[in-house]
Amino acid sequence: MSRTSIIIDTDPGVDDAIALLMAMVSPELEILGITTVAGNVTQELAYDNARRLVQLADQNIEVYKGCETPMVIPLETAAHIHGLGGLGNYQTENLPPQSCLHAVDFIIQQCMESLETPITICTLGPLTNLAMALVKCPEIRAGIKQVITMAGAFNIAGNFSPAAEFNIYVDPHAAYVVINAGLDLTMIPLDVTNKTNVPYMWLETLSSGTGKVYAAVEQMLAFGLRKGWKPKIHDACVIACLLKPELFTLRPHLVKVDHNSGPSIGNTLLYPKTETPNLTAAMEIDQHAFFQLLSDRFKAYESPR
Numbered sequence: 001m002s003r004t005s006i007i008i009d010t011d012p013g014v015d016d017a018i019a020l021l022m023a024m025v026s027p028e029l030e031i032l033g034i035t036t037v038a039g040n041v042t043q044e045l046a047y048d049n050a051r052r053l054v055q056l057a058d059q060n061i062e063v064y065k066g067c068e069t070p071m072v073i074p075l076e077t078a079a080h081i082h083g084l085g086g087l088g089n090y091q092t093e094n095l096p097p098q099s100c101l102h103a104v105d106f107i108i109q110q111c112m113e114s115l116e117t118p119i120t121i122c123t124l125g126p127l128t129n130l131a132m133a134l135v136k137c138p139e140i141r142a143g144i145k146q147v148i149t150m151a152g153a154f155n156i157a158g159n160f161s162p163a164a165e166f167n168i169y170v171d172p173h174a175a176y177v178v179i180n181a182g183l184d185l186t187m188i189p190l191d192v193t194n195k196t197n198v199p200y201m202w203l204e205t206l207s208s209g210t211g212k213v214y215a216a217v218e219q220m221l222a223f224g225l226r227k228g229w230k231p232k233i234h235d236a237c238v239i240a241c242l243l244k245p246e247l248f249t250l251r252p253h254l255v256k257v258d259h260n261s262g263p264s265i266g267n268t269l270l271y272p273k274t275e276t277p278n279l280t281a282a283m284e285i286d287q288h289a290f291f292q293l294l295s296d297r298f299k300a301y302e303s304p305r
């Protein structure tokens, strides 16, 4: 099987963790590297958490530390959603060694080496690293086959302000750069990812299953469950869309992002189909098939490896 080469840019984050764990056991994917971005948590925590997850999955994937702040505005995190450490109640010591290469330079290097066979970039956090790479070296566009991003809110209120979904809210200027870069971009908005409440059946599978990954994910989800939330795993939609795009209703649309300071900053506006499209928008998800795919992939973690 020829595998799809990807970079995952992430700010783990409980839902990022599930997306990463899903990707790391998907045989169709070759993960060239993981890059971390400040978002749900600070860069330092995101970087440690991503390495923690690679270690948990017994993988040998390099993690590259990215931008410490958004391009223009100060960082706002979401530690109240993901726990102070970012992975709910999950913590570990003795992390793998750090890489010296910056995430932005890693993205540039990989894209420039892939001009013959362009790669896919999956973004699970604010778009700062990818935008900075595009600003620093616009030529990388030729090395990018596709970008799939969890970002935006089209026909519903945001989850961080009434106008904005978190990833866009944190760095609307980066979103503006990426959306207008002329890339093959698929945007999976909150309208769709809000439908990924973890079913009780999967929670039961986690608690009755064996293996350290199940136990770890249970700990991660426990933080939200204790607060009475039914966890949503927004970012896993990106990996699912890469593996099985047929699970989503995808439509070409023009989307613009409001990056002007004011109460609507970070708003994503979905224009009617009559306007010239600039991206592919996910409009609906087959929830049942999505969770089937997720639980199928997690079976790889069922017993100690």
Ligand SMILES: [Ca+2]
Pocket: 010, 011, 012, 013, 015, 016, 039, 040, 124, 125, 235
């Ligand atoms: Ca995320």
